[in-house]
Amino acid sequence: METVVELKNVTKVIKGRTIIDNISFQVNKGEVFGFLGPNGAGKTTTIRMIVGLMGMTSGDILIKGSSIKNHFEDAVSHIGAIVENPEMYKFLSGYQNLIHYARMSKGITKEKIDETVKLVGLTDRIHDKVKTYSLGMRQRLGLAQCLLHDPEVLILDEPTNGLDPAGIREIRDYLRLLARKKNMAVIVSSHLLSEMEMMCDRIGIIQNGKLIDVQLVQEFVHGSEGTYEFEVVPSERALSIIQLNFPDLHVTRSSNGISLGVSKEEIPVLVKLFVEAEIQVFGIKEQAKTLEDRFLEVTSAKETLGRV
Numbered sequence: 001m002e003t004v005v006e007l008k009n010v011t012k013v014i015k016g017r018t019i020i021d022n023i024s025f026q027v028n029k030g031e032v033f034g035f036l037g038p039n040g041a042g043k044t045t046t047i048r049m050i051v052g053l054m055g056m057t058s059g060d061i062l063i064k065g066s067s068i069k070n071h072f073e074d075a076v077s078h079i080g081a082i083v084e085n086p087e088m089y090k091f092l093s094g095y096q097n098l099i100h101y102a103r104m105s106k107g108i109t110k111e112k113i114d115e116t117v118k119l120v121g122l123t124d125r126i127h128d129k130v131k132t133y134s135l136g137m138r139q140r141l142g143l144a145q146c147l148l149h150d151p152e153v154l155i156l157d158e159p160t161n162g163l164d165p166a167g168i169r170e171i172r173d174y175l176r177l178l179a180r181k182k183n184m185a186v187i188v189s190s191h192l193l194s195e196m197e198m199m200c201d202r203i204g205i206i207q208n209g210k211l212i213d214v215q216l217v218q219e220f221v222h223g224s225e226g227t228y229e230f231e232v233v234p235s236e237r238a239l240s241i242i243q244l245n246f247p248d249l250h251v252t253r254s255s256n257g258i259s260l261g262v263s264k265e266e267i268p269v270l271v272k273l274f275v276e277a278e279i280q281v282f283g284i285k286e287q288a289k290t291l292e293d294r295f296l297e298v299t300s301a302k303e304t305l306g307r308v
């Protein structure tokens with residue numbers, strides 16, 4: 001696995017306030033890395049520092065081994081990014097926009113433009129004016145624009161923002177394709193958790209400027225604990241028994257009984273407790289967890305830690 005982007009103890013302080021607090025992580029070739037966090041967590045600030053739009057207070061960012069601090073031009077030459085809305089001339093066609101963009105950079109051939117247009121699936125509409133494009137098509141044109149110079153890392157801040165489900169799916173499929181077929185490192189940010197689950201290989205969770213977890217999506221979602229629904233009668237009594245014996249467990253009422261997050265080994269202990277309390281156990285069902293469940297678990301656990 002080849003590391004393409006490396007953040008080393010990156011900190012950003014603005015007007016005495018620490019916006020990004022000592023963040024370190026790596027992104028490898030061929031993977032889609034998702035940067036996930038609630039509003040104001042620091043995703044955009046981190047991305048702006050990676051693409052060189054904003055300086056950092058301390059730490060360093062390496063792109064293919066080149067420091068963005070000491071070898072800025074070399075470092076950013078490997079990056080293709082959409083951070084703010086891409087600049088486009090609405091009264092020109094998509095193709096004219098790409099030609100215009102290509103003239104500003106060196107060595108982009110007509111063949112390269114055609115190949116990129118095909119890659120993002122815009123061949124049929126590329127000669128139409130941009131003002132007739134849907135938001136999803138504009139996103140794809142923006143993607144084509146930042147792919148023209150064959151970057152090794154693609155960075156997109158909230159790429160699915162404002163898109164409808166079909167548009168979201170398109171972008172998601174293209175990003176996965178770029179990682180798989182072109183072996184690119186792709187970094188995206190979002191607070192659309194279900195999207196990240198389908199799009200990313202790994203995710204980093206950021207909260208209050210701190211990176212609180214980096215994991216493979218699959219491991220993050222499934223983890224070692226499961227959420228189980230216990231079909232029990234009377235459920236009220238089962239609930240109070242859990243609260244009394246395991247005050248730290250997060251337990252909720254569910255349609256058929258109670259629902260709680262425990263490891264598999266703990267299930268017999270709970271069943272024994274219920275039986276001894278003359279509570280009837282009709283069934284135990286594992287509930288599928290989504291990234292959203294895990295995200296809320298992780299971020300609220302940290303909030304609690306923060307308050308102690």
Ligand SMILES: Nc1ncnc2c1ncn2[C@@H]1O[C@H](COP(=O)(O)OP(=O)(O)OP(=O)(O)O)[C@@H](O)[C@H]1O
Nearest residue numbers: 014015019037038039040041042043044045046191
């Ligand atoms: N130039 C700035 N001056 C002062 N504060 C800033 C500046 N830029 C960002 N911040 C603050 O830093 C924090 C992180 O902002 P950032 O935009 O990076 O968050 P985000 O995770 O991208 O949020 P969102 O999902 O809402 O876009 C916020 O509290 C924001 O107000």
